[in-house]
Structures are given as structure tokens and as C-alpha cells.
Amino acid sequence: MRNTILVFALITASLIAQPAAQAASATVPKRSAPSLEQRVSDLEAYVNNGTRVADGTNTVSSNLGSYDEKANVFTPNPGPGPNAWQMTCAALVLFMTLPGLALFYGGLVRRKNVLSVLAQCFLITGMVTILWYICGYSLVFHHGNGLLGDLKGFAFFNNVDSSPNGDYSPWVSQNVFAMYQLMFAIITPALIIGAIAERMKFAALFLFMFLWMLVVYFPQAHMIWGIDGMMNGVSNPNAKIHAIDFAGGTVVHMTSGWSALVLCLILGKRQGFGKENFTPHSMVLCMVGTGMLWVGWYGFNAGSAVAADVIAANAFTTTTLATAVASFVWPMAEWVTRGRPSVLGFCSGAVAGLVVITPACGFVTASGAVIIGVFAGLIPWFFCYKVKGWFGYDDALDTFGVHAVGGTIGALLTGVLARSSANANLASDSMKNFVTNSPFQPLVFEQLKAIGVTLALAIGGTVVIAFIVKAVIGLRPTEEAESVGLDLAEHGEEGYNG
Amino acid sequence: MRNTILVFALITASLIAQPAAQAASATVPKRSAPSLEQRVSDLEAYVNNGTRVADGTNTVSSNLGSYDEKANVFTPNPGPGPNAWQMTCAALVLFMTLPGLALFYGGLVRRKNVLSVLAQCFLITGMVTILWYICGYSLVFHHGNGLLGDLKGFAFFNNVDSSPNGDYSPWVSQNVFAMYQLMFAIITPALIIGAIAERMKFAALFLFMFLWMLVVYFPQAHMIWGIDGMMNGVSNPNAKIHAIDFAGGTVVHMTSGWSALVLCLILGKRQGFGKENFTPHSMVLCMVGTGMLWVGWYGFNAGSAVAADVIAANAFTTTTLATAVASFVWPMAEWVTRGRPSVLGFCSGAVAGLVVITPACGFVTASGAVIIGVFAGLIPWFFCYKVKGWFGYDDALDTFGVHAVGGTIGALLTGVLARSSANANLASDSMKNFVTNSPFQPLVFEQLKAIGVTLALAIGGTVVIAFIVKAVIGLRPTEEAESVGLDLAEHGEEGYNG
Amino acid sequence: MRNTILVFALITASLIAQPAAQAASATVPKRSAPSLEQRVSDLEAYVNNGTRVADGTNTVSSNLGSYDEKANVFTPNPGPGPNAWQMTCAALVLFMTLPGLALFYGGLVRRKNVLSVLAQCFLITGMVTILWYICGYSLVFHHGNGLLGDLKGFAFFNNVDSSPNGDYSPWVSQNVFAMYQLMFAIITPALIIGAIAERMKFAALFLFMFLWMLVVYFPQAHMIWGIDGMMNGVSNPNAKIHAIDFAGGTVVHMTSGWSALVLCLILGKRQGFGKENFTPHSMVLCMVGTGMLWVGWYGFNAGSAVAADVIAANAFTTTTLATAVASFVWPMAEWVTRGRPSVLGFCSGAVAGLVVITPACGFVTASGAVIIGVFAGLIPWFFCYKVKGWFGYDDALDTFGVHAVGGTIGALLTGVLARSSANANLASDSMKNFVTNSPFQPLVFEQLKAIGVTLALAIGGTVVIAFIVKAVIGLRPTEEAESVGLDLAEHGEEGYNG
Amino acid sequence: MKKIEAIIKPFKLEEVKDALSQIGIEGMTVSEVKGFGRQKGHTEIYRGSEYKVDFLPKIKIEIVLPDGRVEGAIAAIISSAKTGKIGDGKVFVSDVEEIIRIRTEEKGDAAI
Amino acid sequence: MKKIEAIIKPFKLEEVKDALSQIGIEGMTVSEVKGFGRQKGHTEIYRGSEYKVDFLPKIKIEIVLPDGRVEGAIAAIISSAKTGKIGDGKVFVSDVEEIIRIRTEEKGDAAI
Amino acid sequence: MKKIEAIIKPFKLEEVKDALSQIGIEGMTVSEVKGFGRQKGHTEIYRGSEYKVDFLPKIKIEIVLPDGRVEGAIAAIISSAKTGKIGDGKVFVSDVEEIIRIRTEEKGDAAI
């Protein structure tokens, strides 16, 4: 909560103050012109997505950047290929939320609540962007401690410009990387909407999501992806837990999915649950959203390589295979058990495939991805069709069944199926003891530990926040509002007219 | 009108005649093989998006292209990164119109007129492409005088091939650049549809748009973006007005927005205006269109760097920040004044943010973008909710309120917030006297002059064209057609059946 | 059918066995470090999309890849620009099917059958992916004989990793290429759905499509695009037929279109055909799908260069021009003959333009593309509006009229209009005798031969498969199911509720 | 009490409603229907298949009112809904035995 | 004059319309309704939640016609709408006091 | 036989249906209508243009039943549909002369 107060103070400040000047350059010796050999090496580093010959220190020289003679500062340039790719990916990940997820969820609710879902997605987009600019990016991606980044390092995008930040990518502009990661920060809370659709007050959702970003998302993202995060197995040799999570199995899907379950239990069921007909008002929109999610997810998964290199290529491939297989297996399971494969089954299978492959995509082989696809088609299906019925919680659009369950088995299967043949980084000094390329490699236990930490943070954080919001402004709209529909009641509009 | 006749003559010609042969190469000395140093420099130029070592002259050599020994002509190749980026961006900008804008506008009209909007967007796409091929690209991007390019230079895409045109980008194929700019020429007139929706004859719209491209768009685009345009502050040292417009605040949004106001006043109000319920027939489609516009706009704004370089990275970032902020501020303004934030508010805010940041995106910092976002959320909102009511014009879908007002304040704020720290080109000899990095820098007055010229051209041109079209074929459909709906009356179809 | 059995055996195997180890490297001499000259040449090859200096043999050295000293194996890396482009294109082509084609077709059927179309598209996506992984990619792109690739070469994506396969592209990862081509293999059978919509049993469609891939698609794709395919004029100097097909006029549109006609004749007409009103249930969705198809088609056409080079740039340009022209010509033909241009006309024209330019896009000039656009707007229009009426077959959504007719005239016009000025490969030793740059060049006859082979395979294959499926499980649903709608009957869902 | 059912052209709804309001009739129930009558639908050629659109969109207005107000209401409907072209629609009058207002349980004319 | 209201299965509409046309009945008004009756809706399991679909889609046809034509019309409806399966629907007949054709202001049988 | 037409608020449909089922009424036909009455629609400001939403969504329930069951049915409807707020709707009762079940051609009370 200290953070929250700080944040509000900073908001006001930001609109007045110009960002502080760049850190004054220390007195380093002037650089000498790069040799032909150095220049060629740097060009090769560009193609190979390798470490740069020169990245801002002045002792080594390169021409791939601009050198300010007066200030004696060399600012590395991004490369056109990686930057193009990363901007494309950032746009694709935004597309996943607006309109992808908005349609996927919006199609599944009843006609009278479709706009409320769209409004919630949109609200989160704006609110998270503002948070990200003020402090979020800094808290996640600046170095700090194992739990959280430094609050002021990149606050107000100070020092975040078009030059790459070598901690995350040698050849992609840092501001592009920041925008790319922003899109993740946007979609994650938006996923929660699925569990609590059709029955949460707009103002309550606003406050909940605001606090949730600070309490759950930023710490979790830093722990897994921050350069000094305590669970960043690949980049942080001093990580407490040597877990890996390529594109957000724990950070995105587990946090949102488990928080969604908790929040939906605290909220209670929708009016008429179990009696009235809650069929999707438009399976067509839902399917359109699914297609957009799939396409956008390439930005999510292959883009997480932060380069269009061999790892991105592999992630692209595994994402396709796992998703297609899961989109096939789920409706086949329905066909067998229920007599008919449904379009909702195809859609759910595809999304489940995407979720489960997310943490694994950059670490497993094509055949590993096919295996993951089979699990992704069966286990979440079982949760949505059977387990939910047994327990009777009202996970309206199956955020828990798909994202929490999917994210969790994804994190686990990543441990089982990660192979250094798929990603050379797994053979690095920091990881090679954990990845022995067998199903019971030590990595599995690291993944279990990361799962445990994530569960604790997501569940604990959500319980606390939900009760605060309940106390402050209440969680549910009036009974009449819920029955009339949130669209008219909360937004004064209807989804369709005439 | 002389142009118009010429154009028709050329259409016929184009289907028969093959484009004239390339200009015969003058007798230049044969080139010598490039040195290793030159070759490496050219590779570095590729990564840095710098000027090429060799770009078609034979005196300096390079291997990044093909050298035809017999003809003694060196044809530079494009680079893979920039070309990939620019093709992606061109596709994204097309996506903004088809189906983005078509849905955004189509969702906002009544059910009986949805197809008319789609047909209008589609008609403009085809018609403008044909014009662009015949003469438009040449009139805008060939050098000529300060007002208009040479008509025959690139007519029928003569001499427009896959080799870059160094005037606009060293590393992007000229034909890709031409396609990218075509997409701008398509969406601009399509924006006008918003103000005059539901009540203009299809044939009248056809003729109006045809003339409007020749009279308003091509000159305006040449003046601002043509290499020798009279308001091209960045590239033309001899510009009369040293204005800047990164991605089309004046060229796209001011021209379309102000023309839209004029045309809507000349057309008159829709039947039943102020009495009948004109609520959007599908806010859902409108929101889908908004998401697509936002995603596609990255191609529009970041693509306007014509490279995936530091400037594109900055434009991507500022576009995201301003849009997200505006999409947040507009509905908050509604929440305060009207008690409820609407989905239309979220969508309008996002589009307003995109519009206002458009001219500025490549010139302002991240913090500048946040400030722009706040203005973009408030001023167009005020025009749509208050000013429109006061004056009572029937700007059906708020093209004036969002695009004219937004484009104008965007052009102005670009003058106020452009900083050479955001774009090194602003420190060039041609611009440094105008950009002193303070809010009252001389650039502001250049921008005001450009706004004046744009207003004069858009308003004057539209008045003339509108009255010509009214005289020749009449502007409005019959009363019965308008009441039945343009879909059935003009296209013999309905948007939805069954 | 032997293949089919083999395939099933392999499925089981794949889930157990790990892919076989890479072929043991023969005893080649250790490589020497590359010279600066070689290193620079390789970098230039990257920018020019040229043949690599070193691509896996050890005799020539390069640093653009990784050299495993112990194994003495050099594995070339992909380049960031081409890889970014190809991944983007693969995503775009998937977008064409999900949700593009699904919406285009889904919007055109009646409300009660919309989900069946979506389910069919989704089913094909999953099923084809699994086939592709098991054997399809190998059968098409591994070398084998002129008709089919080796079954085991790349089975289970064995040896398909992130390193490029020089047969198809020097700088794009092979697994990305495989995913890109997968998207083609998905959309092709999905096109058939248009002709047989609203009246085919889901299980029958499943079996039909499965067999069709093995019998028609894989051989046809190998013959045209496989490195040793018997009709691969550009890459295979020993081709029996020196045909060219840039992005799939024969492989994609002719095979699907002609098979669609045959299947629709065998199936018979829909209940109520010619009496009841079969207007599209949502022209809006159809138009959205069209826009997505157009945008995605850039991935299809320009992506077929497998590089973001001069050829891709040309393909991007010709695709835009032909499509825009055709989207304009078709509704103008309607306006003249029927009094009103329809949105369906705009959409159909656009798709026809895309289809006809597909085989030609990488081989013709901008002006050639405009000519193609005119033909594409008129001939398929004539087939859909006149010929279909004369013969009375029930090609529900005009797959035959647009794809078969369009694909065929596209293949022919490619022969007439291919120019070596548009694509230098046409001046290669293998092609220069066929491309003499006149309308009656010998290439025309090669194209006719390829058309003949394609027709024979598509028609023959489909007749056999259709009768097998009819015998095994029957083709049509019960009369009641057809009348209730396939959505409820086969999937237990409705497209819209409430 | 009587019930008037009027089938009218959709775009006349606003006018009819205004005309009825003007004579003090403030309650009615409206629904979308499809009409089949002398007015023939158009023949459509859609992508080469010809078919006839038989059913045309119409609006049905139902008004229950005391016997004495029937004449006036009919006159108001006719004058506001008439275009003089075929397909203008019909007015049907029938008897209603009882009316109850759910909210107050009032009956008869008081419930209207 | 009488009014016939028939509730039928949606896919029978074309047949009923044709049958009525054949006996010279050329005016009717059709609307989409939901029916609740002996025919039970299916039970759906949607993502694990079970619920019953009670209301089934039906079509309501309204025909006003002179007393003498009622018998024939009913017979035509029954023979064309019958499938013999539960849920085929009902025909209701009631009295109509007056008919007016808006276009011509004709009244009574002449207005039909 | 009588016909009850009840106009109710949409969200009360389930309750009314249940109440009728409980007293053994198992057949009814439901349609979506728009109501105009004392309950005034809200005034909307949409992007600066003000307009009034006159017509409110309502549900019409039609039940045909033997004379003796009318009282009970009305009571069930009223008690389940009442919220006490304006706009709760009305119940109209009128006479029906004949009923036929299409499936069996049964007539009169037997057909209900």
C-alpha cells in the first residue's frame, strides 16, 4: 500500500515535471575509431542476435549507433530486423486484448452484458498504461532486489529511449521493449474478467485491478523476468529458484487464473445461476476473438525471444503445433463424451493450447509441443466440463479452468519437456544442472517451487485486495442492475439496437 | 479540372501502352569494385538506416544491389528489415480501412445503413488505387513544384520498382513505399464518410471523392511530404513554411475533418435528426473497429519513419501512451459529467488520442505524449458533447469533432512539444532555428501557418466540389430511400437477414 | 490409401518415440576461420537475400551461424529481417483462415448454419496441422521424386529446426518456413467449404478432407513447389513442365475450386434451392472477412518470396493493384447490369482479384497487375451471375466461380504476362527459353499443361474420395438436420442467442 | 373495451405514435412482424440465384381502449399511416372482455 | 369476420404459405414467437453447467378472413403444418368486429 | 375458451412461467414486443445529441385456456409479475371461439 500512495504522488508530478536529465557521463577516456574487424563483428552480432561489440561503454568501438564526440557518449542503435519484429509483436499482443479477448469474452456473455466486458477491457488498457508509465515498467524491469525493481529507475520512462537495454535485448529499442511488455501487463488483468463477468461493479473492478497490478503482477513479473528476479533461472545466475517461464505461464496465466477463481468465489454466483440459460449471446464473436487471440499470440510467444532469431522461430513452431493439436483434441473429447463437437470446444481447445504452451514455447521441441497440445486439450477440458460441475463455482467464462489450470500444467510440463536442443541457453552454466534432458530433470522441482510462490502471491494478494474493495465500495451492482444488464445499468448503452 | 480530363485520357492509355523504357543511362565511367571499407560502411548504413554508400550513381561502389555490367547501371537493393517493416505497416494501414474504419463507422450507424458505409469504404479503396496508379503517386511524391509533383514522372508507376527512392527512404523499396502511401490516400477520404453517413447518394459520393482527391488531397500531401513541398520543413530546406507533420495531422485528419464539416453542412441534416433515436446499431462492431484502428495505427504512425529505426521506436511508444491516456480520460470525463462511462466514450477517446498524436508521434518524448493524451481526451470530447449540441450541425459520427478538432490541436501541440531529444532531425540545419525546445518555440508559428493553408484548401476545395456534384447529380437520395435505408435503396441488400 | 495406414501407424509412434538423432556428420576436414572478405560477403548475402557464403558445409566459413567445434558442424543462422517477415506472414496467412475465411463464408450462409462453417474451418486447421507434422511437410518439401517428396525425410519434423533449408530460402528458419507452408495447407481445403456449405455431414467432411490432403494437395504442392517437383519451372531445371506458380494459383485455388465443384455436384443441391431465400445472414461479417482476407493475403503473396526482398516488394505491389482494381470492376459491372452495386459485389471482386493475381504476383509488373485486375473483376463475375444460373449447380458461396475460374485464368495470365523485368529469376537458364517477354511466349503452353495436370488430379481425386466417403459414412445430414440447421443438429449450439 | 390491431409500414411508426399521443392515447404495444399481401416483394438475384422476397417487414401496433375512443384512434392511425401506395396495411378491431393493470390490480377502463 | 392464429413449426412456414395461397388466401401477418408446451426443450450442458431450454422457436401466423373461408383455411393449415410429432402447434379462431384497409379506407370484407 | 394476453417486464418471464406451471398451465406462447405507456423511457445524450427512448422492451405472453381456469391464471400472473413499480404491464382477456391441435386435430378444450 505504500507503493499506492507513492504512485498517486508521482502521477501529479509527471504532468508538471520534465523527466530528469540523463545521468551525467563519468570521465571515461575518449574512444578510438573501431577497427574493420570490430565493425564486421558487430554486424555479425546483429544478424546472430549476439552480444554487441559496443553497447554504450566507450572503451570498445562500433559504428552501429551514434557517438556524441562532445559528451563522449556512444548510444547504440537498435537493429532494423529485431525492432521491426518487436513492434509487430507489440501490436499483435495489443490486438489480443483489443479486440481479441474483448470479443472472445464478449461473445460468451449474455447480450445484455456484452458492452460491460468491452468497457472493462478498455478501462484496464488505459489504467495499466498509465501505471506502467509512472512506475510499472521500473518496478518490473529495472534492477532492484529479487522481488521488485527500483521504483525510480525508469519512472515516467526516464532513461527509456530508443536505444536498446542490453539486459533484455541487444538489438531492440528499450522503449519498444517497454511497450511490448506493457501489452502483457494489459492482457493479464483482463483475463480475470472471464471468471467474474456479468456481476461486478465497474468501479469495484477499477479499484481491484489497480491494486492487483501493484500487489500481484509487478512483483511476479519482476521475480520471473527481471534481470535480478529471484525466479529468473535463465538470466539471473543468483536466482533463488531456477525456474523458467518463456512467455508467461506463471506471470500471466497462473496469476490471472488463480486470482480469478478467488475473486469469483468472493463475489458469489450470478443471479439465476444453474437455472437460467446462460448460453453465449454470440458464439460467432467468440470464435472471431479466438482467431485473433491465436494470431496475436504469435506476438506473445515468438515475440518473447525479443529477437527474430532461432529461439523465436522455435517458439513460433511450438506454439502453432500445440495450439492446433489442442484445438483438435478438446472437441474430439466432446464428440466422444457428448456426441457432438461444439464450436465452443474448438475455441476453448485453441485457447487452452495457447495457454499451456506459453511458458514452454521457447524451450521445447516440436514433438514436445505436440505432447503439450494433447494435455492442453484434455486437462482443462476435464476441469471445465466435470470439475466445475462438481464444485459448482461460477467461473463464468472458464478463466480458472483454462488459464489457471492451463498455466499450471504448462509450468510443470515446461519443467518436464525443456530440452537444450531446443534452446541453447538451457545448456548455459546457470541452467545446465537443472536441464538434464530427461523427464525427471531437476528443473521440474524448480518449476514446482515457482508454482508454489506464484500460487501464494496470487491467492493471498487477491483475497486481501478483494476484501478491501468490498469494504470500500462493494463488489456487486444492485440486483436490478444485474438483471437489467450491466450495459444499460453501468454504461447507459446497449450492445445492439434496431 | 484539367487534371481530371487528363486522368481519363491516361486511363485508356494505360491498358494498352507498356510503361516507357527506363531513362537511358548517360555515359558515366564504369564503376570500380567497392573496397572492403566501403562494403562494411554500406552494411552499417543498412543497420543504422543511414544514407547509402552507393545509391545508383556509379562513382561510388557497393555490393548491396545489383550491378548490370553491360548497361553500367547499379540498382540498389532494399534491406530486408526495413522492407519487411514497411510491408507490414502498409498491410496494417489497409487494415485500418478494411475492415477497421468500416466497422467503426458501420457499427455507429443504424442497422438499415450499415452496408452503405461498407460500400463507401470499399468504393474509395478501389477508386483511389486506380487514381494513385495513374497519377496520384506522381503528383504527390515526384518532385515538381512546391504545390504539386510532376504529373508524368511516376504516372502508371513508371520507374517505380523495388529499388529504393532515396528521397524518401534509403532502404525501403519504392514500390512498397508507394503502396504504403496509397493506404494513407485511401483512408483519408474514407474518414469523411463519418460526417455525412446515412444520407448521401452513392453516385454523388463517388464523384465527390474523385474530385476531392485531385483538388485537396494530392496537393496537400505534396506540400507537406513531397521532397520539394512548400511546407515540408524536415526534408526541404527551401520550404516556405517550416512545418512538420509526422504521420498526417494536417494531410489526413485536418483535410478530411474540415471537409467533412463543410460537406455535412451543405448536405443538411438526416431525416428525423433530433427526434428519432439514432443510437449505434452495434456498439460491439464499433468497438471491434476501434481495436483494429488502434492496432493498424502503429503501421500509420511508426511506419511513417519508413524504417524500423530509433524514430519508429519512438513513434510507436508515443502513439501507445497518448492513445491509452486519451482512451482513459474521455470516459472519465463522461463519468464525471454524465454519471456513467460509455463504451462509445472509450472508443472515441482512443481514436481521438490516435488522431492527436499522429502529427507529433515522431517528434515528441514519452512525457510529451502523455500530455497530448490528456488534451486529446478532453478537447474533442468537449466538441462532441457540448459544441455540437450548441450549433446543431449533424456530424453523424463525429468526424469533425474527432478528426478536424483533433488534427488541428495535434498540429499545434506538435509545434509546442517537438523536441530534438526525441528526433535528431529537428536539430538539423533546416529545423534548428525553429525547434528551440521550449513551448513557445518558433515552430509553433510555422505550424499555425500550415494549419491556415490546410484550412483554406480543405474548406475552399470542398465548397466548390460539393456544389459541382450537387449541380451535376444531386447530393441526397430520395426521402423514401433515406427512410427505407441506403442498404436496400442503393445496394439492394440488407446487413442482416434471418 | 497406403499412405493413410502408414500415417496412422506413425501417429502412435510419434507420441512415444523421440525424433531420431541428427544424421551423423561424415568425416569432413575441420574448418578454418572465415576471412574478413568472406564475412563481409556473407553479410551482404544477408541483405541481398543471396546465396550464403557458408550454409552448413565446413569447407567455407562464416560467422553467421554457430560452429560446434567438437562435432565439426556448422549450423547456419537465419537472418532477423527475413525471419521476422516470414513469421509475420505465417501469422497473416493463419489470420486468413481464422477468422478471415470463417467470417467470409460464415457471413454468407444462413443464420442457422453459421457455426457449422466455423467448426469446419477449425476442424481442418487442427487436422491438417497434425497431418503436416506427421508426414505432410515431408511429402511436399523433402526431395523425393517429381510427384511426391520422401515420406520419412522430415516426418515428425525430424531435422526441421530453426536453421534455414537452403532449398527454399537461405535466410529463413526451416521450421518457420514449414509453419508458413502449413498455413497454405490449412486454407486450401477450407476453401472447398464454400461450395458445399449448409449441407454436408461433419463426419463426412472430416474424412473427405483428410483423404483429400493426401491424394490431392500434397502431390500437387510437391509437383509445383517441391525442389524436385515435376512442374517447378523456377527451381527445378529438370522439371517436366516448366510452369510457374508464385503463391498458389494451381496449388491452392485450382485444386480447391475444381474439387469444390465436383463435390458440390455429387452432394446435390440444398433443400429449398431456387425457392427459398438464401440471402447471407450477415453481409457485415462477410465484409469483415473480406477485409481480413485481403490483409492476410499479403502474407500469402508477398510472403511467398520467402524473403522481404525485391521480389516480395513487387508481389506486394501487384497484389494491391490487382485486388483494388477487381474490387472496383465487379460492382461496376453490377451497377451497369443490375442497376446497383452491392457490397457482396465489392467483396467478391476483391477476393477474385486476390485469387487471380496469386500465381502471377511475383512475376508480373504493376501494369500487368492492373490488367489482371480487370479480368479478375469481369470473368468470375460472369461465371457467378450468368453461368451458374444457366447450369443451375448449387455452388453455395461461389467457390467454383471465384477460386476455380479465378485460379485457372490466373495461371493462364501468369503465362501471358510474366516478365523478366519483374523477376530476374525468369531470365535464369532454366526459364529464359520460356519467358520471352511477349504475350504468346512459350510459358503460356507450359502453364496450360500445368492447368491440365492440376485439373486431372483435382477432379479425379475428388470423384474417388467423394464416393468412398459416401459409401463409408454418407455425405449428407438427415433432412430434418438440414432444415433445423447444422448448428443445432451437428454442434448443439446456435450462432446467436437472446 | 376494444382492441385495435394495426399493421403499418415500419417507417410510419413514429408518425402514428405521435398522432395517437396527440389524441391522448398513451398506451400501446408494438411488435415487428412480416407481412404477406397484395404488395409483392421484390425479386432478388443474388450471385446468380433468383428468388422472391415474399414477406415484407411490417409493424404491428396493439392498443386496448374504451369503446368510445375507438373511432378517434382509427381515424388517427389512418391519417398518419396512409401513403396511398399498396401495402399501407390494415386495422383490425376486436372485443376485449377484461383488462387488469398488474401494478395496481385495477380492472376495466381504469386499467388502460 | 374471423381471425385465425396458427402457431406452427418454423420450417413449415413455406409450406403453409403455399397451401394458403393455393386456396386463394393472399393476406397474412407472420411473427416469430417462442413456444412453451408439451414438447420439451433439450437439456444443454454448456461448459459444465446444465440448464434446460424451455422455449422453442415457433412461428405465429395471423389471418383475418370472412366467416365463410375459415373452414378451408384451417384445413389447409392443418394439412400443410402437420408432421404428427409433438409440438406441431395450435390453431385459434376468434371474432373480429371490423377491418379497415388503410390505403383506401374500405371496410369489412372488402378490406381483406 | 379465453385468451389471456399479458404484457410484462422481460426479467419477470422466468418467474411468471414458473408460477403458471405450478398451477398446471403448461402451454403458452411468448414474444418480444416494445411497450409504450406511462413508464417513460430514459432520455439519452449520445455524443451530444439528445433523444428520448420511448419504447421499452416488454414480453407478451399469450395463453389460451378453458373459461374456468382464467381466474387462477390471472392471479398467478399478477402475483409473479408485480414489482409495484410503474411499467409492470397489463393483462387482457378476450374470447376464443375454437381451438385445434394441429398434430391430432382435436378441438376445443381437449386441444389446449
Ligand SMILES: Nc1ncnc2c1ncn2[C@@H]1O[C@H](COP(=O)(O)OP(=O)(O)O)[C@@H](O)[C@H]1O
Ligand atoms: N387477411 C389478412 N390477414 C392478416 N393480415 C393481413 C391480411 N391482409 C393483409 N394483411 C397484412 O397487411 C399488410 C398489407 O396488405 P397488402 O395486401 O400488401 O396491401 P394493402 O394494405 O394496401 O391492401 C400485409 O403485409 C399483411 O401484413
Ligand SMILES: Nc1ncnc2c1ncn2[C@@H]1O[C@H](COP(=O)(O)OP(=O)(O)O)[C@@H](O)[C@H]1O
Ligand atoms: N394453451 C396455450 N396457449 C397458447 N399457446 C399454446 C398453448 N398450448 C400450446 N401453445 C403453443 O403451441 C405450441 C405447441 O404445443 P405443444 O404442447 O408443444 O405441442 P402440440 O401442439 O403437439 O400439442 C407451443 O410451443 C406453444 O407455442
Ligand SMILES: Nc1ncnc2c1ncn2[C@@H]1O[C@H](COP(=O)(O)OP(=O)(O)O)[C@@H](O)[C@H]1O
Ligand atoms: N392501452 C394499451 N394498449 C396496449 N398496450 C398497453 C396499453 N397501455 C399499456 N400497454 C402496455 O403495457 C405496458 C406497461 O404500461 P405502463 O403504462 O407503462 O405502466 P403500468 O402497467 O404500470 O400502467 C406498456 O409498455 C405497454 O406495452
